[in-house]
Amino acid sequence: MPATNPALDTPTDLVSNSTKTVAEALNASLADCYALYLKTKNFHWHMSGPHFRDYHLLLDDQAAQILGVTDAIAERVRKTGNTTLRSIGDISRRQSIPDNDKDFVGPTEMLAELREDNLKLVEQFRIVKDAADEAKDNATSGIVDEWTDQAEERAWFLFEASRKA
Structure with missing residues (x-):
């Protein structure tokens, strides 16, 4: 996970072993964001x-919000001195949110x-939060709270939209 190419080295005062754990959790969240975005x-x-x-408009708004956090997650990984996702294959190996390929x-x-x-x-963001707190990575710990709130709000809207009258 750490940058092996000196051109990708990023200055950080965080402990390297701790940032690896944070980066792994962030990359898993990023993979899930892409899987959720596409679904x-x-x-x-x-x-x-x-x-x-x-529903069409709700899902379009939610997709835009999900895609909006992907860059922030990937940049947070890089700021900790690590590398992030590189391909669709990388995403598929890390995602925990299953695809849905049904015709209807x-x-x-x-x-x-x-x-x-x-x-x-x-749940994945809570893993990031715990890893960030353990690593004393205050920036990641703070920003993941907003991502968690957004995902909770999306779940709430989906719940309310699907209620029977």
Whole structure:
């Protein structure tokens, strides 16, 4: 995980072994963000039913928010002196959020699956928080709180949108 090319060395006062653990947790979160982003866009593209417009727009907004944190996560990995994801294969090896390749998923099932996936992402962010606190990486510890809040909000919106009247 640490940069092996001197051109990628990043100055940091954090202990190298500790930053490896933080970087591993961040990279796992980043892989999950990409998996969740693509699944959210997939469901956005394949939404159907009477609430099409509302769900279509909700998922588009959520996908944009998820994609928005990916750069911050990757840059945080680099700031700790480590390297980040390099490919779709790298993402697939690290992701814990499963893909959904089904030809058809109903709207209610889409919302429920995305809700659970966002809650899995919250769990992953808590692992990042614990690793950052252990490493005394205050910057990562602070910023992951916002990412956690966003994922919790997405899960809440998906829950409320899928409630029966």
